[in-house]
Amino acid sequence: MSFPWAKNYEPQQPLMKWLDEKLPLPRLVYNAIGAGYPVPRNLNYFWNFGVLAGAALMIQIITGIILAMHYAANVGVAFNSVEHIIRDVNAGWFIRYAHMNGASMFFIVVYLHIFRGLYYGSYKAPREMVWLLGVVIFLLMMATAFMGYVLPWGQMSFWGAQVITGFFSAIPIVGEPVRQWLLGGFVPDNATLNRFFSLHYLLPFVILGVIILHIWALHIPGSNNPTGIEVKDEQDTVPFHPYYTAKDGFGLGIFLLVFVGLTFFSPNMLGHADNYIPANSLSTPAHIVPEWYFLPFYAILKAFTFNFLWIDAKLWGVIAMFASIALLFFLPWLDSSPVKSSTYRPLYRWFFWVLVADVLLLGWCGMQPAEQPWVILSQIGAIYYFAHFLIILPIVSRIERPLPMPNSITEAVLAKHADDKSAATA
């Protein structure tokens, strides 16, 4: 499943030889993320974010398991048990803030990872399955993050749960019964909190399983690279270890510095003041806003205000919000251009950057109250979002004339160095 020149695991020590015969686990690791995995030599720093996402998941699992030792999933005590962790548990304040900001860090690196894939065409053949599994991971992350945010049982936890489970009640006829079934009641209550805690503990391990599939699927064609040209021979690649373990180690250092900056110096910057008020079903917060990583989707939800084609505006919003993620499953087939990297796609490149700006705009609008100019801006933003993937991209990939491409990765690398040299001597 790898290139013919991939290094073979040859244990030297008797213990490792013995282990390799009985259970070749070191061999698996060696071939997956060791010297046995040949990787294109020209990856840039945007290829760090996959490993960083894995690191973020591990941080979340470890801090989460410790938090679960002290947390109590009962509406009577949940809020105070989180405060107990911060105030009384040894280094509990650190574990709690690390978990809280770790979720944000996880989403930051995953968003960069996704946009890397969009820019360099990593979703295209032969890596469609890698992309599909990635979208599954993204969906699982969103579900996990949402349920985790409910657990402290503050005002935003409660009302967030109320709003998000309320999406289901937009479905005609079965909507309200489905919502009650999900909540285990008419409003979020103890049954809701308990099942969310159970699922919040379960889903990260499901994510871990899908990540293993994601990496497995990746290792069949091997990693994409900034040129988008497939590996042709051995000189196009370097072994993952030590070359990319070293580079990822440096990336991890930068990631942890940002993470530490947030966790220790401004742990509540990305949170909401309202979530330090205990949940109260009789008092609605002035603005119910989800966590920052959901804001673009929240803006899409709120952009629909017109009952079009006998479909209620609220239902349009809910369908559009789910569709905005579901359409990613079809991306490998919406984009028919055989060229992967935007470096050689003069037209698509522009639309990519418009999409980046559009998602940032939607995120900003999602944070604002339902007032002008935010409503009209989120409507324009949502129009572009759907048009980009469903209308513009299929047309662009048909009419675009790609730039001339080098024959191989090595040729691209050597040409780049020749340019650098002539620029330096000139």
Added chain:
Amino acid sequence: MVRPLGFLVGLGFVAALLLSLVTTPLKNEPNVAYSFVKHPRHLKLASDGLMPHWDQAQLQRGMQVYKEVCSACHSLNLVAFRNIQDLGYTEGQVKSFAKGFQVPSVNPDTGEVATRDGLPSDHFPAPYANDVAARAANNNAIPPDLSLITKAREGGKDYIYSLLTGYQNPPANLPAELKPGTGLHYNPYFPNLNLAMAKPLSDGQVTYADGTKASVDQMAKDVTAFLVWTAEPKLVKRVQVGWAVFGFLLIFTVLTYLSYRNIWADKKH
């Protein structure tokens, strides 16, 4: 097949959004209250910034204001007497301070509801037995618990400080519907402009042991500083540990960068 279908779905969403766009009025409903609400004034405390410390004298004064003024209506449920050692009190002082409070208990012989002297492990007792009593005594508004108040409001400590010092007579041009009703008090820092809490502080209301003049502004600053501590007692420790971790990681990152450069030295990429 995906592309034509996707195209149609895309057109559907775009059409629904365009219709939403043209049917949404461009003018907002005017909100008069907005123009009267003031942005909180900044309060600088020793616990701010990247080199924070606790000003223990100020925290002690703030606790005195809480105990003598705020605690008549507001609970401080999350703070135990033992925690106030952070404020510079000795174990003995904490014990005798706790003893000055009566906390709910049961009579060990009869099992009847009773009270006993506070212990360092007890939390500050709440002023009301339950929410109904709190509502009944306060014009139907429950005074919020203050333990987390500086983290639980937009604007944080600035908001609390501004609110405490911001009581004033309603401006003459205030529309009638925004004028304070019975039992409400005008304060431009409060999002609804009128709140149930009457002006809690007046000059000289407490007598500070350290001789500080107890002006409204001084008491507001002190009690806000105290409430910053109750909301986040680990704040100073957190930032201090943060610098140590940051320094360690900086060295780690430099080393990983150098090893990265070293390993890649012979490889063009």
